[in-house]
Amino acid sequence: MAHEVELHRRGFIVLAGAGLILGWAPAARASAPEAAAFTQTFLRIDTDGTVTVLAKHLDMGQGVWSGLASIVAEELDADWSQMKVEGAPAAPEYKNLVLGAQVTGGSTSIANSWTQLRTAGATARAMLIAAAAQRWKVPASAIVIKKGVVRDASGHQAGFGELAAAAAALPVPTEVKLKDPKDFVFLGKGFQRLDTAAKARGTALFGIDVRLPGMKIAVLARPPRFGGKLKTFDAAETRQVAGVTEVVQTPQGVAVIADNSWAAIKGRTALKLSWDDADAELRSSAAILETYKALAGTRGGMISLQRGDADQAMARAHRIVEADYAFPYLAHAPMETPTAVCRVTDGLCEIWGGIQSQTANQKAAAAILGLPIEKVLIHTLLAGGSFGRRATLDSDWIVELAEIVKATKAAYPVKLLRTREDDITGGYYRPMAYHRLRAGLTSGGEISGLTQTLVTQSILYGYPFGAEAPPKSDPTATEGNLVDRYDVDDATLRWIPGQAHVPITLYRSVGNTHTTFAKEVFMDELARAAGRDPLAFRLAHLGSRRRQAAVLKLAAEKFGWGGKPAPGRAWGMAVQEAFNTHVAQMVEVSVAGGEFRVERVVCAVDCGFALNPDNVAAQMEGGVGFGLSAALHGEITLSGGIPDQTNFDTYPILRMSETPRGIETYILNSGAPPTGVGEPGATPIAAAVANALSAATGTAFHQLPLKFPAA
Amino acid sequence: MPMALSINGQLHAVDAPADMPLLWALRDILGLTGTKYGCGVAQCGACTVSADGSPIRSCSVTLGDLADVKITTIEGLTGSTAKAVQDAWTALDVAQCGYCQSGQVMAATALLEATPKPTDDEIEAAMNGNLCRCATYVRIRAAIRAAAASLGAPHGA
Ligand code: FES
Ligand code: FES
Numbered sequence: 036m037a038h039e040v041e042l043h044r045r046g047f048i049v050l051a052g053a054g055l056i057l058g059w060a061p062a063a064r065a066s067a068p069e070a071a072a073f074t075q076t077f078l079r080i081d082t083d084g085t086v087t088v089l090a091k092h093l094d095m096g097q098g099v100w101s102g103l104a105s106i107v108a109e110e111l112d113a114d115w116s117q118m119k120v121e122g123a124p125a126a127p128e129y130k131n132l133v134l135g136a137q138v139t140g141g142s143t144s145i146a147n148s149w150t151q152l153r154t155a156g157a158t159a160r161a162m163l164i165a166a167a168a169q170r171w172k173v174p175a176s177a178i179v180i181k182k183g184v185v186r187d188a189s190g191h192q193a194g195f196g197e198l199a200a201a202a203a204a205l206p207v208p209t210e211v212k213l214k215d216p217k218d219f220v221f222l223g224k225g226f227q228r229l230d231t232a233a234k235a236r237g238t239a240l241f242g243i244d245v246r247l248p249g250m251k252i253a254v255l256a257r258p259p260r261f262g263g264k265l266k267t268f269d270a271a272e273t274r275q276v277a278g279v280t281e282v283v284q285t286p287q288g289v290a291v292i293a294d295n296s297w298a299a300i301k302g303r304t305a306l307k308l309s310w311d312d313a314d315a316e317l318r319s320s321a322a323i324l325e326t327y328k329a330l331a332g333t334r335g336g337m338i339s340l341q342r343g344d345a346d347q348a349m350a351r352a353h354r355i356v357e358a359d360y361a362f363p364y365l366a367h368a369p370m371e372t373p374t375a376v377c378r379v380t381d382g383l384c385e386i387w388g389g390i391q392s393q394t395a396n397q398k399a400a401a402a403i404l405g406l407p408i409e410k411v412l413i414h415t416l417l418a419g420g421s422f423g424r425r426a427t428l429d430s431d432w433i434v435e436l437a438e439i440v441k442a443t444k445a446a447y448p449v450k451l452l453r454t455r456e457d458d459i460t461g462g463y464y465r466p467m468a469y470h471r472l473r474a475g476l477t478s479g480g481e482i483s484g485l486t487q488t489l490v491t492q493s494i495l496y497g498y499p500f501g502a503e504a505p506p507k508s509d510p511t512a513t514e515g516n517l518v519d520r521y522d523v524d525d526a527t528l529r530w531i532p533g534q535a536h537v538p539i540t541l542y543r544s545v546g547n548t549h550t551t552f553a554k555e556v557f558m559d560e561l562a563r564a565a566g567r568d569p570l571a572f573r574l575a576h577l578g579s580r581r582r583q584a585a586v587l588k589l590a591a592e593k594f595g596w597g598g599k600p601a602p603g604r605a606w607g608m609a610v611q612e613a614f615n616t617h618v619a620q621m622v623e624v625s626v627a628g629g630e631f632r633v634e635r636v637v638c639a640v641d642c643g644f645a646l647n648p649d650n651v652a653a654q655m656e657g658g659v660g661f662g663l664s665a666a667l668h669g670e671i672t673l674s675g676g677i678p679d680q681t682n683f684d685t686y687p688i689l690r691m692s693e694t695p696r697g698i699e700t701y702i703l704n705s706g707a708p709p710t711g712v713g714e715p716g717a718t719p720i721a722a723a724v725a726n727a728l729s730a731a732t733g734t735a736f737h738q739l740p741l742k743f744p745a746a
Numbered sequence: 747m748p749m750a751l752s753i754n755g756q757l758h759a760v761d762a763p764a765d766m767p768l769l770w771a772l773r774d775i776l777g778l779t780g781t782k783y784g785c786g787v788a789q790c791g792a793c794t795v796s797a798d799g800s801p802i803r804s805c806s807v808t809l810g811d812l813a814d815v816k817i818t819t820i821e822g823l824t825g826s827t828a829k830a831v832q833d834a835w836t837a838l839d840v841a842q843c844g845y846c847q848s849g850q851v852m853a854a855t856a857l858l859e860a861t862p863k864p865t866d867d868e869i870e871a872a873m874n875g876n877l878c879r880c881a882t883y884v885r886i887r888a889a890i891r892a893a894a895a896s897l898g899a900p901h902g903a
Contacts, residue, residue, distance in 0.1 A: 095843055096842035097842070227837075227839055230844065231836050231840070236820065237820030237821060237847075238780060295775060296773070296774050297766045297767060297770040370877070370880070372783075417844065419782075420842075420880060452783075454786060455790075653839060653885070656885070657842055657880045657881045657882060659881070660880075661880075663881075664881065683785050683790050688877055690874050691870050691874050691876075691883040691886065691887070694881065694883040694884060
């Protein structure tokens with residue numbers, strides 16, 4: 036076929052035998068993996084010298100594939116240009132050491148791979164050296180490796196590819212020496228991502244781009260209300276749409292299957308459907324929020340954290356400050372909607388996509404298709420964003436796909452296309468949350484007693500996982516709260532699980548998305564009530580949290596906090612520790628004619644050792660934009676249980692014109708082991724902007740998205 | 747009846763209904779998956795292609811509208827402006843997830859072809875319809891400025 040020939044010419048490849056048409060993936064290969072001369076769990080070396088790192092984590096934009104490769108390259112002393120990455124298969128040896136299963140989240144990827152990949156690189160290096168020593172009949176100590184070239188003093192020289200097969204035949208050393216970080220020649224100095232050129236040329240391969248011979252495209256008609264079920268459907272008109280080949284009912288709804296996406300979408304529009312809403316969520320989001328607000332005034336739920344006696348300390352206080360904060364549901368809206376492809380041939384199931392929870396997705400597909408787990412192969416491709424959406428604990432998007440494959444008897448490969456409307460109305464949101472904070476202040480302006488009551492659904496135990504009363508505290512609901520983050524002797528955190536039949540899930544920086552706002556806006560309110568500078572007030576309550584204090588001080592210094600904003604400008608700050616990374620952000624906003632704009636952001640971050648400072652900066656810039664998007668626009672509302680927003684016209688996300696022209700990142704190298712940067716940068720910005728707007732207007736902001744001017 | 751479409755300098759006979767948006771013909775029929783689906787309703791710019799040199803949203807133009815129009819997709823993007831843009835994109839590591847970036851590169855190339863030395867306001871006006879959920883906007887701006895500077899520089903500089 037003409038176009039396939041053309042695709043080939045443009046850098047696409049055809050995997051011989053598999054009949055699979057794939058575009059560029061960071062390690063797209065024309066040969067089968069077994070052909071590699073040297074193969075270990077985390078890396079392969081080909082005879083041409085290419086080092087391919089098998090990434091157990093998903094790259095959804097955070098740059099982790101390049102980050103993982105850089106760790107191997109350092110210990111192996113490889114040249115960056117010989118490095119490639121591909122997604123590791125789903126297998127026990129690729130589990131996340133922090134989370135216990137193969138899953139990417141919690142900004143844990145680099146931290147849990149650090150020693151593992153350094154060891155893998157050092158092991159391969161030792162074996163290459165041993166192979167060279169044998170070949171050249173010199174002691175191993177006489178051999179050096181620099182930028183992928185192996186040498187000895189007498190003039191012998193070889194690339195990795197020439198030594199790979201010999202190295203592979205040697206025993207694997209059980210102990211290897213890792214470099215002293217001060218001897219790093221590559222890490223910490225900055226390097227280019229491995230996927231950047233392909234992404235600029237449109238040749239990077241995402242799940243939605245996969246095309247297999249004979250593949251059909253499915254779209255799924257789902258219940259309009261969460262918890263609703265299909266009652267009846269009539270597909271007569273759908274079957275008339277040119278290109279529609281099959282219509283099947285699945286446990287999730289009705290799948291329209293067609294030769295192309297357009298026919299599937301048109302066919303779905305032509306369906307006549309009726310739904311049973313007996314178990315569905317029928318309330319509006321406003322009504323749900325009212326129940327949360329009422330709960331916040333009770334002593335229900337559970338005490339998640341307690342020190343001293345908050346009530347007694349408040350009774351002694353000079354004055355009491357109180358504030359409530361409300362947060363809506365949020366859709367992740369990754370630019371590539373979670374779309375995957377599945378094929379079953381001869382009892383072997385293969386799934387292609389930007390897979391974030393390999394272990395869970397593999398198990399879910401195996402159970403539905405009645406296959407042993409090892410008969411489900413997961414091909415993890417680059418993901419066009421996720422922000423948590425692909426990590427649903429119930430594998431929803433893979434379950435839907437596997438059910439369609441089952442319903443069609445696996446007669447052909449299927450791509451389940453999720454339209455933007457499916458994505459935005461489909462739930463699995465960042466949960467709604469309601470906070471009530473109450474604190475006493477001494478006459479000297481110190482906090483004396485603090486209570487924080489937080490009402491929000493449990494991500495780990497709540498809907499759709501059934502438990503009405505979670506068995507224990509859920510860190511995804513409460514992490515980053517004020518009681519936990521500032522030094523207050525007498526403090527209580529109460530968590531009251533909210534109940535709603537709205538499916539929710541992890542969302543970039545999770546609980547911190549709302550706890551940071553409540554914590555940091557309340558700290559500003561307390562500082563104002565105490566008549567103190569917000570920086571000094573925070574530092575006075577961060578005595579035991581030196582890394583947070585340090586990033587605040589660094590941000591203040593770079594920002595010039597001691598000065599005064601120009602007329603029409605105002606400043607604000609916020610700080611958070613999220614996933615063991617510490618971030619402070621300070622902003623300057625301009626306010627004019629009932630509108631505001633964020634002009635400048637200074638971001639100070641301590642993520643331990645920064646593998647690639649430029650990628651840390653990129654993640655801070657992206658995090659600021661992501662958090663700002665939620666601050667300005669982010670809101671899913673429900674009317675009669677149905678989401679009001681459907682696409683980017685009703686669920687706007689940040690645009691270039693709303694993005695600060697200056698976002699500066701300063702990295703504070705605390706010398707600690709590396710921690711993640713994908714999420715923490717998104718946390719403080721909304722509060723920093725709200726605090727700046729309060730400084731400009733004198734009113735406090737108690738909800739997101741920000742309503743400006745405040746009513 | 748198959749329709750003749752001019753894509754990347756080649757005529758293709760495409761057998762598809764006239765109401766099919768160009769986006770789906772490119773992706774599903776011609777296999778040109780560099781052009782991305784983001785919203786389907788002209789709200790995000792992920793599907794941007796060039797029609798006779800102007801950027802259009804391929805999700806919102808149908809095959810029936812495209813007789814005698816020369817379409818260029820990211821796969822067929824050539825020329826010194828495109829090269830400068832893609833080089834700047836690479837040098838500055840603009841992309842994060844990268845999914846929006848085909849559209850960004852198409853829009854930026856069209857901007858610089860029409861306005862070789864855009865101001866920051868002109869950059870914003872031209873790029874504001876291209877959404878990036880990863881919020882790479884800071885680097886997109888910088889890369890457009892860098893590409894403009896490299897195009898303006900004397901040869902060999
Ligand atoms: S897909 Fe065309 S503008 Fe979004
Ligand atoms: S780079 Fe991810 S959407 Fe733009």
